[in-house]
Structures are given as C-alpha cells and as structure tokens.
Amino acid sequence: DVKxxxxxxxxxxxxxEKVFLECVQDMDHENMFWYRQDPGLGxxxxxxSYDVKMKEKGDIPExxxxxxxxxxxxxxxxxxxxxxxxxxxxxxxxxGGGDYGYTFGSGTRLTVV
Amino acid sequence: GESVGxxxxxxxxxxxxxxxxxxxxxxxxxxxxxxxxxxxGKGPQFIIDIRSNMDKRQGQRVTVLLNKTVKxxxxxxxxxxxxxxxxYFCAERSNNFNKFYFGSGTKLNVKP
Numbered sequence: 001d002v003k004x005x006x007x008x009x010x011x012x013x014x015x016x017e018k019v020f021l022e023c024v025q026d027m028d029h030e031n032m033f034w035y036r037q038d039p040g041l042g043x044x045x046x047x048x049s050y051d052v053k054m055k056e057k058g059d060i061p062e063x064x065x066x067x068x069x070x071x072x073x074x075x076x077x078x079x080x081x082x083x084x085x086x087x088x089x090x091x092x093x094x095x096g097g098g099d100y101g102y103t104f105g106s107g108t109r110l111t112v113v
Numbered sequence: 114g115e116s117v118g119x120x121x122x123x124x125x126x127x128x129x130x131x132x133x134x135x136x137x138x139x140x141x142x143x144x145x146x147x148x149x150x151x152x153x154g155k156g157p158q159f160i161i162d163i164r165s166n167m168d169k170r171q172g173q174r175v176t177v178l179l180n181k182t183v184k185x186x187x188x189x190x191x192x193x194x195x196x197x198x199x200x201y202f203c204a205e206r207s208n209n210f211n212k213f214y215f216g217s218g219t220k221l222n223v224k225p
Contacts, residue, residue, distance in 0.1 A: 004156070035215075040217060042215050043157075043202070092156075096211070100162065101147040101159055
C-alpha cells in the first residue's frame with residue numbers, strides 16, 4: 001500500500017522554538033507539498049517541490065521554510081514557532097502529471113504554546 | 114487566484130438516504146477535478162475524479178457531476194452509511210497541472 005508518512009501525529013512546541021516536520025513518501029513521486037488546514041479556511045498551500053533540491057512558495061510561505069535533499073523526503077521548518085502557527089499540517093505527494101491528485105499523509109497537529 | 118467553494122458547510126442525512134454535496138469553482142480553464150474524503154484524525158483520501166471533457170462519472174455508490182456552464186461540481190453518495198460521515202473536499206487542477214486548489218470542505222453527518 002502506497003504511503004505518505006508524517007513523522008509525528010501530535011506535537012507541542014514553545015514559542016520561539018525551531019520546529020521540523022518530516023514527510024516521507026514511498027511512491028517515487030516527483031511532487032511534494034505542505035499544506036496547513038484550519039477550520040473554515042480549508043487547505044492552504046505553504047510550499048511545494050517538483051524535484052530534489054527544488055522548492056517554490058505557495059500561498060502562505062511566511063514563517064516557514066522547506067528542505068528536499070532526497071526525492072522521498074520533504075521537510076517543513078518553522079524557524080521560530082509562533083502561536084498563530086498552531087494548526088494541522090498535511091503533507092502530500094503526486095506524480096508528475098498530477099492525475100489522481102495527491103496522496104496525503106495523516107497530518108501533524110502542531111500546538112505552539 | 115482560483116477559488117473553490119462549497120455551498121453548505123454541514124449536511125445531515127438519515128442513514129440510507131442519498132447525499133448531495135455541492136462545490137463551485139471559479140477557473141473555467143481547470144481541466145480536472147477530484148473529490149476527497151477526510152475522516153476525523155486522518156488525511157484526505159481520493160474518492161473520485163472527473164475530467165473537464167466529461168459531465169458525469171460513477172464509482173461505487175458515488176457519482177460526480179460536472180456542469181461547466183455554471184462551474185459547478187457535485188458529489189452524490191447513494192444509500193449513505195455511517196461510515197460516510199466525514200468532511201468532503203472538492204479540488205480543481207489549475208493551469209499549472211501539478212497544482213490543485215481545494216474548497217473549505219463540507220461536513221457530512223449521517224444519522225442512524
């Protein structure tokens with residue numbers, strides 16, 4: 001069964017901490033994405049990557065960075081966590097053509113206190 | 114940018130009834146649409162897709178209808194079951210073929 005695996009289901013971090021959210025896919029997909037999901041706002045794209053070492057900003061990149069050193073792994077970094085970054089974070093991957101859309105991970109619920 | 118919206122944030126149906134979830138999209142050039150289901154504590158899962166050259170596509174108990182004239186998408190679930198309770202999202206593929214835009218979701222509650 002193909003999978004997108006997010007390393008943590010729940011995280012609690014303090015304001016100002018540097019936070020790493022890890023995502024690994026086993027489908028050899030070219031494209032990987034990070035979204036955050038908030039009630040009433042739906043899924044908002046933070047960053048995406050079409051290839052190794054390549055990254056592009058999504059709609060809400062402020063306060064975030066990403067790293068893709070290997071094809072299967074896409075990391076989201078919160079340089080200095082703030083309370084307004086408390087959210088559900090979803091990682092997704094897709095094949096080059098985008099058919100069948102994205103395969104999502106189960107999400108990481110991050111709370112910043 | 115594009116926007117994908119849903120008419121009803123919450124829908125309650127009786128078990129065994131049919132459910133219809135609606136979605137409006139704004140980009141007439143979008144060529145591909147997907148419905149996702151998200152159960153509590155899980156990531157969204159693919160349910161069914163439809164390309165812009167089609168009006169209707171059927172799966173197992175689900176049907177997606179596409180009306181390009183009014184830029185409207187709907188998901189019909191036949192004989193709704195308790196296991197169908199979830200949040201349902203529509204997504205449209207933009208001109209950038211790798212990128213999808215998502216609606217905010219409709220929560221489906223199935224009453225026994």
